[in-house]
Amino acid sequence: MANGEPDLAGPSGGSDAYRYESPPDCTRRRFWKLAIGGTAAVSAGAVGYPVVAFLRLPKSLGPVELMEVPLEALEEGAGVWGEHRGRQIVVIKLGDELRAFDGVCAHLGCIVRWDSASRMFKCPCHDAKYDDLGNPVSGPINAPLRRVEFVVEEGVLKIRDSFGQR
Amino acid sequence: MTDSESKQPPKRPLRLLPLVKVHLPPLVVPRSLGWAGCFGGLALVQFTIQIYTGILLLIYYKADPMRAWDSVTFIKSNVPMGWLIQRVHTVSAKMMIALVLMHMARVAYYRIYRHPREWHWISGVILLSLTTFMGFTGYLLPWTNLSYWAASVGTEIPTAVPVVGDGIATWLRRGPNVSGETLGFFFAMHVAVIPALIAGVMGMHFIMIRRTGISKPL
Structure with missing residues (x-):
């Protein structure tokens, strides 16, 4: 297959009407990159925010x-x-x-x-x-x-x- | 262009991660290692949480019997997010002890303490006692009724030892009873001496694991 896309229709071919063409920037790798990166960013925020807040001057x-x-x-x-x-x-x-x-x-x-x-x-x-x-x-x-x-x-x-x- | 110039490697940006990767060979982990193999690493995670929440608590904590409880109350009720940092510090301390025990239970069950890993086990037992002392000394610091009597009972234990027992108890309490001197002593142990010892023994523990590799469950 061109540009490394898996052939979903299988080796025996198939009707082109049922072939799924994913957009070129929507790959599994990209999805996982975003998912893992997003989780890491949220975790870093959850850990970082209380620390930064703790260092603020208390009102009193x-x-x-x-x-x-x-x-x-x-x-x-x-x-x-x-x-x-x-x-x-x-x-x-x-x-x-x-x-x-x-x-x-x-x-x-x-x-x-x-x-x-x-x-x-x-x-x-x-x-x-x-x-x-x-x-x-x-x-x-x-x-x-x-x-x-x-x-x-x-x-x-x-x-x-x-x-x-x- | 001269010959020597052409042999110069092309300039590339300094990338730190590959540098670390080169000097830290990957740890090979057996395929059969299950989730129970994570307890030791999770105890390390708890230890790092203890270090950074502990440093934050140090900003406001006062190791003085007249002000210790007030300073802890101040952290919990006046400092932004102080209630969370203080609570994470206490809960994660208990979790660290639990994780160390679970780690050791697994190691004992699979008999990983045998040759060539005897020193892994011995250093692990030292780490368990250091972690317990960490919890014991930290428990006194808020200077509540509960912590005062816990320290009284805890320092009573060495008196069961013949001849030197009473001396050890008095030495630990810095006097005949738990007092402000005990608080100062426990505070110094809690924030400086024991963490340094734990970090050192942990480092040796990790080097040993690097040398022998992780044991394969049978």
Whole structure:
């Protein structure tokens, strides 16, 4: 056969109507080259992407941002949520006192909810409960919520550093 | 054109793969070798995964009892893809031990440890113990309750040895109990000493296989 194509019709010949003529660039070798090359490329991507992503700067190590909460936004007994450097921060107002917490539950890291009626933080995952000081009340926890430091300047509550010791 | 010029070979681009092929003769593998013959090679794959995920974890890990657990939590929850890299490191460690054991079980079943492959087996046993030590030292590093007590129980084992047992246990713990000093010691072993030993013994293991060829199952 010309250009090395197999004779599909067989040695005895056959009707030309049933002969399959593959396009010249569609060969088995080319198919396997693409299939193996494609698989290799996808595998390399699957291995390479997490490595490259790991080397990116984590949000919490990025440039220092300021989380600002205007004091007018704070209502008695209610919680105001905000994000600071990848952390969920809640600010609550109890009387004249303001408190800010990192919303991550000490159990398995879910984000707790502030229940203004019972004045408790409740975790939706495993029913951990903390009082309004962040101390554990009940549930599978033995550590408090992390307190976050803040300053109040010109009627605005400002959080600069949400990292603190537990 | 002079005679000497015409004898110069034509300039060709430097191709590295043929160069490697010339210096690394192909390993002849018996036709009857089945999938069970891949366990050793797969253990090597796990080892390379351990090396590169381990280097990545080193960026954030702190070998300090006050900060070790927090640093591991930080990797898992704050570093992009950190949860994946950390999990791959722990899972692939277990898989490496499993693969080494499966490799050895096959070698024992086919009695490949016999002459001329005694040293293959001996170096393999050394590699198994090194891999186990790798897992044992790595298990302490997150400094959890579980890892603390695992290290306590593990370092208790040598006390069964008469006369020198207590000394060995104290030496391993760097003191009477598992402490921050133990963590530092295990960390150094885990990231520097044992990997270097494994790489060295593995190299010898591979050279031996190259010299004798792969055994044909009967």
